[in-house]
Amino acid sequence: LPPPNAHPPQHRAAEPLAPGKLANYESQRGAHAYRQDHEQKLHRQLSTRLEKKIYTKLLGDLRCDLVLDLPSGYGRLFPLLREHAPRVIEADWSGSMLALNREEHAGAAFGYLRCSALEIPLPDGAVDLAVSVRLSHHLEQQSDRERHLRELFRVARRGVLLSYFSFHSLKNRLRRLRAPFDKKPPKNTLRTARVRALGTECGFALRAAVPLSRLGSGHVFTFFERA
Numbered sequence: 001l002p003p004p005n006a007h008p009p010q011h012r013a014a015e016p017l018a019p020g021k022l023a024n025y026e027s028q029r030g031a032h033a034y035r036q037d038h039e040q041k042l043h044r045q046l047s048t049r050l051e052k053k054i055y056t057k058l059l060g061d062l063r064c065d066l067v068l069d070l071p072s073g074y075g076r077l078f079p080l081l082r083e084h085a086p087r088v089i090e091a092d093w094s095g096s097m098l099a100l101n102r103e104e105h106a107g108a109a110f111g112y113l114r115c116s117a118l119e120i121p122l123p124d125g126a127v128d129l130a131v132s133v134r135l136s137h138h139l140e141q142q143s144d145r146e147r148h149l150r151e152l153f154r155v156a157r158r159g160v161l162l163s164y165f166s167f168h169s170l171k172n173r174l175r176r177l178r179a180p181f182d183k184k185p186p187k188n189t190l191r192t193a194r195v196r197a198l199g200t201e202c203g204f205a206l207r208a209a210v211p212l213s214r215l216g217s218g219h220v221f222t223f224f225e226r227a
């Protein structure tokens with residue numbers, strides 16, 4: 001495996017996100033604020049608790065050797081992923097997030113990799129399981145959301161765990177109904193049928209798709225296994 005930063009990302013990762021969003025994640029202040037939010041705000045704590053139940057349901061007692069957590073952020077999911085594999089690569093575009101991650105978990109990851117999720121600097125089938133949580137809905141273009149997913153399928157040998165914002169969720173339906181009045185931009189969504197089709201195309205079968213909450217959230221967590 002390459003050491004961190006051995007492959008400087010070719011793709012300018014700032015482009016796929018709304019202006020300012022990635023700069024915020026890249027800044028030390030933004031990275032610390034993200035961690036503080038998740039540690040202190042009640043709705044974030046609740047969401048992490050719900051998510052953990054979903055991971056237990058999706059991954060069961062899956063054991064593997066090497067997991068890629070991309071984007072890892074400050075390592076919110078690192079302890080959980082370590083329960084499934086002795087080696088976890090924490091990867092993110094933001095150097096500040098990776099620094100915080102390393103500090104938070106005493107450098108316990110197998111590696112810290114700064115890279116773009118649209119161009120993962122790992123060979124095909126390099127990891128057993130590729131995990132992408134809470135990135136897809138930040139990618140503005142459908143083509144980038146699909147490109148990221150294809151990259152996960154490319155580097156994963158056995159499984160992919162992906163979260164995305166569902167086009168068909170109640171939250172998105174309401175957003176679309178209100179759009180002519182409140183002029184809020186549309187959410188960056190994916191349709192489960194499309195996600196399933198991409199998986200099939202890349203040799204993966206969709207095993208489960210679980211919403212975080214049917215009413216309060218549009219996030220869906222999916223698990224794919226190599227067919």
Ligand SMILES: C[S@@+](CC[C@H](N)C(=O)[O-])C[C@H]1O[C@@H](n2cnc3c(N)ncnc32)[C@H](O)[C@@H]1O
Pocket residue numbers: 013014016017022025026070071072073074075076077091092093094097115116117118132133134135138
């Ligand atoms: C909402 S956080 C999610 C982090 C982690 N998965 C979690 O659930 O706590 C989004 C992360 O995506 C990273 N990110 C944004 N665009 C990226 C890109 N194009 N490539 C890699 N990482 C990216 C940000 O730096 C940030 O750490």
